[in-house]
Amino acid sequence: MNKFIDPILVLVLLLNFVALGASRMRTVIQAVAVQGMLLGVLIALAHGSLVLWVAMMALVTILLKGVVIPRMLFDAIRDVVIRREVEPIVGFIASLFLGAVGTGLAVLFARTLPIAHGDVGSLIVPAALSTVLTGFLMLTTRTKAITQVVGYLILENGVFIFGMLLMEAIPFLVELGVLLDLFVAIFVMGIIIHKISREFSSVSTQMLSELKE
């Protein structure tokens, strides 16, 4: 277990709060981009020896999470002429507070889960869970479609972090995590955002509440 992992995870957690607290969309996206790159680094570190495929995967991750997807997000903001502010349903302070609570819960819950003696003391599980919760928080409290996508990215970053535990054991799984990104990249972003922007001339999902009882 590498001694650099935990510090990086701390950074990741801080970025969660940045994403929650930031009022401008660019900042949020940048935060997620940085988080993605950090994850790429994590891959490299998590695996003891830097063999080829690990390097590959780290690279792919950094490219996807850190470059491609943020790029598409920026494009989306540019194409769609919308205000650049995040429009939260719950205020920033409140969401920060909720995020803190979520992180606390995550840590508590992680306590109840026994950790294999190899990884004792690592922040991986709490970090993963709290990131997932942060993602959910973004998903449920941000009105714009794009911010929701960002939230989703954070959520799966959390899932991805947990994958670190399985790096040596079942590397295949981590590859799956990368696949998840591709999925988001291709669909949620590429097609939907553009369609929505074309149909609704604004990417606020509050427009998207026609279908109801």
Added chain:
Amino acid sequence: MSQILVHIFLLLVLPPLLLGVIGKTKALFGGRNGPPFLQPYYDLIRLFKKGSVFSTTTTWVFRAGPVVGLATVLLAGMLIPFGGHSAPVSFAGDMILFAYLFALGRFFTASAALDTGSAFEGMGAAREVTFSCLAEPALFFCFLVLAKLSASLSLTTMLDGTFPLGAGVAAPSLVLVAASLFIVLLVENSRIPFDDPNTHLELTMIHEVMVLDHSGPALGMIQYGAAMKLFVMGAVLLRVVAPFEAANVWADWGLFVVGILILAVVIGVVESVMARFRMVFVPTFLVAACLLSVFGVILLLR
């Protein structure tokens, strides 16, 4: 066999005399000397001789009314023991037949009334069936009491005056039953204080208004049937109140005739000393009759 013939003879002949007696009693109370005892017979004969008028609106139902009415009462009369003598027709459950025969007669007399299409007859028919709805349960509660007391399901044995449970148990219920039966008898035969067979005041009449449009022989049948109904129900009441029997068979018959005539006098007295109630009280009294007999049953079931 001879007994049966006597039974039939009394059933056919005696009823109008009761009306005569009642009339005489009322006359005496009124200080008149009134019509002769046999007046009802003369009236009936006159009616049977008369021609008749039928409303143009009527159909076969109108003619069927009197016929069914008379036939049912006749048959019902065959189920009742007169005096100590068992009825010609007697089997388990004949009391139910007894009640239902009257119902059948009511069905057709009421229908006949409606057949005229007149508001008055309709009113009468409505009242008739309405009140009988209350009289019927009262009658059946009385039957229940009698059946329980005599441990039998046939009128003859119910009314033979022997009570296996013992007179001590029987007496209280019997008193209630007698009272209840008397009310039922007065209502069913449209006597004062519930109805008056002699006035024609539409607002208060029940039975008479029903037969308003009948005339001649048909009317005769109806009045004859009415008299017979009074006679039959009187016989029942008599056996409940005074189940006396003489040693000799023929004396027994005489005893019965005397008894029924006394009953007629009693009715006459009641009619003379009481005024007719307002229509709205009739149901009240019937419910009272029901309750009396219900208590009779409860006394036995406790």
Added chain:
Amino acid sequence: MAWFLFLVPLVFACVAAATPSNRWRPWLVPMGGLTHLLLTGFAVTGQPVSALKGWVVLDPISTLVLGFVSTVFFLCSLYAPAYLALRQERSNRVFCACLLAMLGMMTLVIMAHHLGLMWVAIEATTLATAPLLFFNHSPRSLEATWKYLLIGSVGIALALLGTFFLAYSSIHEGLEPTLLLEDLVHLAPRLSAPWLHAAFVLLLVGYGTKMGLAPMHTWKPDAYGEAPGLVGALLAGGVTSCAFLAILRFYQICSNAPEAAFAREILIFIGLLSMAVAAVFVIRQRDFKRMLAYSSVEHMGILVLGIGIGGVATYGALLHMITNGLTKGVMFLSAGNIHRAYESKSTDDVRGAMQRLPISGPLFLAGFLMVTGSPPGGPFISEFTILIGTIHAGKYWVAGLFLALLAIVFIGMGATVLRVVQGAPSAKAMATPYRDRPQLVIPIIILFVFALALGVWIPHSLDTLLQQAAAYLEGGHP
């Protein structure tokens, strides 16, 4: 063989994508469906199928689900050309390709014994179905698709996390890390309880989202309401069954672990909850397609309820997956026809379907009666079996609740369906061009006959297969 099963549809999909003619392309769908059905026939009857060193296996349950999904897909695909002929105004390139791709992916889900691979396949079905929902290209369908994708992908992510947890639960005990079903089933008793517990919850919520269990069902009414009836039928019949299968896999693992009691408890709870939610929303439902969606939620609930009860009910649940799927096919396709004929799916405009559509209307009504469990329909037998299982297990309150909810759902659906089929159609409705055509009703009739037949007589082979599947699920070993 295994390869063929899920590659052939993909090949067809590519061909469809490549075919230029908008008129002839739809015919590729039934062809693909038929080929797949034949291959399935061989696979099921032939010697045991296994590939990718045990990652892809045809066990009793997969055999059951595969045969069912393949049949439903084929029957629905028969409907596709005629339907798309009605919709010549827009290109069906993506539509056809995605239909076939979806079939391939479903096959993969069904056969996958490696949980990671299964996860990939399910994610792929999500991708494949999204364009199908978006077929109408209306703002409403866009909204439906958006919700489907976002909620679905959240579910997917949770499922992945759950899979991670499961894998870790073996690692944590210092066991040989694996995601192969067999191994996990064997190791189950020794897996770390808390991790397994959390894993099961995550997977239940994750795949439950895909399956449409309350309260993760929220995408369903929108999706089924806006998608073409054909897609609705395939989603309700096929995709949900795959998600159900996924849940079964993990239940299979748990049932060998100390967590079994907990798993059953939760399954029963979710089952009843789904039925209750459906009951609440089906009352006074004016949109008959949304009504079908809620009915689907209800029946998903019945499935997991049956599994949670166990014993005879497991058999019943597996059977119900089939009967309900077939009946849902009947209802969605006939509803699609009614929608076409009235150009509206609200009971405010739709009346007298039995007069307007002498075949689709009665079929819709019959489907409703069958899906609500009236004898002698297929769903009756399965629901009755589940009920017997419940009473056998001594869960009288569950049984009572089950029946009460069935009754409420019946009232709700009945009011809507009768308003649709009875009465006299408006002149406007009579004027629309649509008429019942053989190609549009024969598939429905076939589905109907199948569903009805299952109620009257269950073929011996199917019965034994169900028995084996139930035993496999309960015991964990074929």
Added chain:
Amino acid sequence: MSEWLVILGIACHAFSGVPGLFLRRDPAAGQWLAMRLAVLGSALGITGALVALWSPAQLFPVMRLDAIAVIFLIPIFLVSALGSIYGLEYWAQAEHSGNGRKLRVFYGLVTAGLAGVAVAANSLLFLFAWEVMALSAFFLVSTEDHDQEVRDAGMLYLVITHFSTLCLFALFAIWYVATGSFALGALPAGAVTPTMATVLFMLMVVAFGFKAGLMPFHIWLPSAHAMAPSHVSAMMSGVLIKIGIYGLVRMVSWLPDPPAWWGGTLLVLGTVSGVLGVVFALGQHDLKRLLAYHSIENIGIIVMGLGLALAGRSLHVTAWIVLGLAGALLHVWNHGLFKALLFLSAGSVIHSTHTRVIDRLGGLAAVMPFTALLFAVGAVAICGLPPLNGFVSELLIYLGLFRTLGIGAEPSWGVAAFAAAMLALIGALAVACFVKAFGAIFLGVARSDSARHAHESGRVMTGSMLVLAVCCFCIGLFPWAVSLVLELGIAAWVPGLNAELPALRTLAPLGWISMVAFTLIGLMFLIGLGLVRRLHRSRVTAAGTWDCGYAAPTPNMQYTASSFAQMLGSFFVWVLRPEVLVSEKQPVFPGRMHFRSHVMDVVLDEVLRPAYQIGVRISSRFHFFQAGNIHAYLAYIVIFLIVLLLWR
């Protein structure tokens, strides 16, 4: 042999309507064919049933053709065949090209379903036949579904029948768990705990009570009977609701050692539904609704008999078993006959006047003498008056109830004796109600043009009614003829103690009844003859009705049905709760006044509908849950996830 005949008969009925679907060229032929098939099927079925009485065969394990089944099969086949004959004229294909085919298909199916239920010895088969019957009946009720009223009636019926089906699910599921097979038969003692046995009993009462229209489960019955075509109403009222009674009779007999209070429950339910049924009937203005409420009343009488028999089983009094069950079973037949007769004659009235409102009819006896006569026969029979069949069955039940007083050596169960008086009340009220109906419809003067221009129905309709009337007379005159069948039925009901069962004729004066009946008819004939001859000799003049001196009587001055029932209704106002609309006081010279009163169904309109509305309101409360807001949707997921994680 016998079973094959019955199966053939069922098949004939099931397919009777099908050829008509394909004879689009000549639909009338389809109708003829349907009728022929129905008659053939009924002939086969009844023959088979009768054969089965003498030679009980057991060919198929899933089929039981014992005396009880036979007793219910016979009216099913008889009434349905007569109904389809009647339909030839009443629902002639020429006049109803739109729904005639559909009607005949489901008419055949409902008969087949009924017969199927009666012979089923396997719970799955029972449920199949049951649902075929129930659903076809739904389609029959909603034959004229272009009418909103009809649709509502259909919906109500469908919901109720599904309730009873669900109760049957529970019932048979428990049964299966207890016995380990779908075969239906007596539960071995100890197969279920007493509590579970009680649950089973309650389920039976509810499930079959709904189908039979027992108060308070009767709610679907009036509207369904009123809205269906008359021969369908005859079918439903005559035999369809009896299948509920069949289920009750059959399944109750299979429960081991019933406690006495079960019988008490049935007795109370029967009494309540008998009294209230007829009371509500009094309040009706719609001829068919009135008849429908009388079905509720008669079902009540039947259930009273059954309750008595059940109590007899628990207290080991064979006399109660014999009298109660014989009365119940015989009343099943009788009600099947005279209620079918009444509905068919009602249909004949509706067919010629196109109205069901009693107060718009009147004076029809003059123009439709046959119908009037047959209706009168039915009315007398349903009031349980001698010399017709209704009297016989009611007498049996009366005798049984009187015996609960503890006549002779039998134990006393005095509470039940009150039921006897209630039965008397029911009888009296029934008389009142049918005098009202008969009088207002057929007697007096026509109250509307539609009634004025009425005409007698053709031979086909009157003929099929006549058959039923004759049957009513036969049972009334020769009750001893049916006693054997009844005894077989009773023996099949309590297989345990056939040896101890006394013969029916030792308990009931069947011979006397027929003698009295003949005497009564003879007396009427003689007296009638006398009157006629007297009238021939004397002078008979025709004049207008004497109206106590009022000069210009008009039809509107007749006593209407509503006014006829007004006083009786006022006694029961506490349950009838009529809503009365009177136009306010008029000036000195009054002009037009309006008065209308309408009786609602207490259970349906004052309990269930409001309850349903409340349910709807509650459910719509939850709609915010699905408000189209995706954030909320995602929130549900995470909340639910956390809940489940913290579950244990």
